Amino acid sequence: MNTSTGSTEARRRGGRRPVVLAASALGAAALGAAVWWAGWISIPGDEALRPVGTGRTGSSTTGQGAIARIACALPPVTGGRPNPPEGMAWVPGGKLAPGDSVYPEERPGKPVQVAGFWMDRTEVTNDQFARFVAATGYVTVAERVPDASRLAGAPAEMLQPGAVVFVVPRKLQGPPDPLQWWRYVPGANWRHPGGPGTHIEGRGSLPVVAVALEDAQAYARWAGRQLPTEAQWEWAAREARAQAAPQHEQPRQANTWQGRFPMEDAASDGFAGVAPVGCYAGNALGLHDLIGNVWEWTRDAWRPGHEDAPPPALQEARALAAGPVAQGVIKGGSFLCSPDWCMRYRAGARQPQDLDLATSHLGFRTVLEVR
Numbered sequence: 001m002n003t004s005t006g007s008t009e010a011r012r013r014g015g016r017r018p019v020v021l022a023a024s025a026l027g028a029a030a031l032g033a034a035v036w037w038a039g040w041i042s043i044p045g046d047e048a049l050r051p052v053g054t055g056r057t058g059s060s061t062t063g064q065g066a067i068a069r070i071a072c073a074l075p076p077v078t079g080g081r082p083n084p085p086e087g088m089a090w091v092p093g094g095k096l097a098p099g100d101s102v103y104p105e106e107r108p109g110k111p112v113q114v115a116g117f118w119m120d121r122t123e124v125t126n127d128q129f130a131r132f133v134a135a136t137g138y139v140t141v142a143e144r145v146p147d148a149s150r151l152a153g154a155p156a157e158m159l160q161p162g163a164v165v166f167v168v169p170r171k172l173q174g175p176p177d178p179l180q181w182w183r184y185v186p187g188a189n190w191r192h193p194g195g196p197g198t199h200i201e202g203r204g205s206l207p208v209v210a211v212a213l214e215d216a217q218a219y220a221r222w223a224g225r226q227l228p229t230e231a232q233w234e235w236a237a238r239e240a241r242a243q244a245a246p247q248h249e250q251p252r253q254a255n256t257w258q259g260r261f262p263m264e265d266a267a268s269d270g271f272a273g274v275a276p277v278g279c280y281a282g283n284a285l286g287l288h289d290l291i292g293n294v295w296e297w298t299r300d301a302w303r304p305g306h307e308d309a310p311p312p313a314l315q316e317a318r319a320l321a322a323g324p325v326a327q328g329v330i331k332g333g334s335f336l337c338s339p340d341w342c343m344r345y346r347a348g349a350r351q352p353q354d355l356d357l358a359t360s361h362l363g364f365r366t367v368l369e370v371r
């Protein structure tokens with residue numbers, strides 16, 4: 001599958017093909033938005049979002065309306081720097097040998113030095129993003145009418161504001177094809193991640209999704225922070241350990257997919273679909289959900305491997321989207337990652353993502369660099 005073609009090109013080509021290409025940029029394997037959004041469309045209730053199991057912090061209940069109380073409390077961080085900024089944990093500096101050995105794009109690169117930095121302990125939540133929007137009046141990319149001049153030939157629906165949404169197919173026909181479980185849905189955005197009729201009411205503790213890079217950057221600037229570089233993100237996911245052996249097994253303490261993708265998610269990890277942040281155990285640094293739950297934006301431009309030179313930074317997504325760099329790096333995998341389709345639930349895994357493509361399995365967290 002071609003993972004280098006962006007949503008802009010996808011829209012331009014029109015027909016069903018655009019969705020394939022757009023989806024390819026989401027993640028060649030773990031393509032997907034939240035299955036529970038699809039469930040929310042078809043199932044009048046919260047059956048698809050299951051409560052956390054035993055051994056986790058926080059409260060959870062089931063039943064109609066009770067989802068509003070699903071949230072997980074974060075345990076205190078032990079060690080690290082004193083006086084952390086609210087919601088952040090310290091990641092000490094060190095030398096990272098990036099990459100892994102499962103997929104070609106993650107071939108290991110030369111070690112890179114990473115300075116210590118603060119990082120959000122969780123993905124940015126709907127509540128946090130809502131505060132940003134309330135304070136600034138910000139309108140996300142998925143809520144704006146696309147620039148038709150850049151989308152000549154695209155079908156009418158893709159000229160409407162919207163996002164790409166995962167829908168569980170009724171049955172699979174032929175070889176696996178992302179077209180069978182991805183749809184461009186007009187009206188889908190961070191407030192309505194599954195499209196019209198879906199909402200985030202009562203889901204304030206879930207990670208915000210359907211945000212393009214530009215949206216994530218705008219939030220980070222408002223918060224006085226930045227998006228992480230790919231190296232920072234991977235270093236944090238490796239718990240700042242230079243000698244950590246790559247872990248290729250499906251993680252137990254992360255929200256991923258169990259069962260035959262994309263038809264059956266057994267949810268034996270406690271959740272089918274997006275989980276509230278912090279419901280799985282944190283790593284040694286006190287960081288939660290770096291692996292699984294939702295993919296996370298970085299501020300690095302996409303390159304197909306770990307070249308020796310530092311990656312170009314994505315300073316302003318809108319300007320770069322009109323130029324030669326139209327994709328960035330996302331990390332961590334999502335709740336849609338499964339052993340039979342996408343083993344990207346690993347620190348060294350990486351994926352290209354169209355800068356202007358909002359999807360319901362992609363969010364972000366921020367970092368605060370110390371100068």
Ligand SMILES: [Ca+2]
Pocket residue numbers: 255256257258267268269270271272273335
């Ligand atoms: Ca899961």
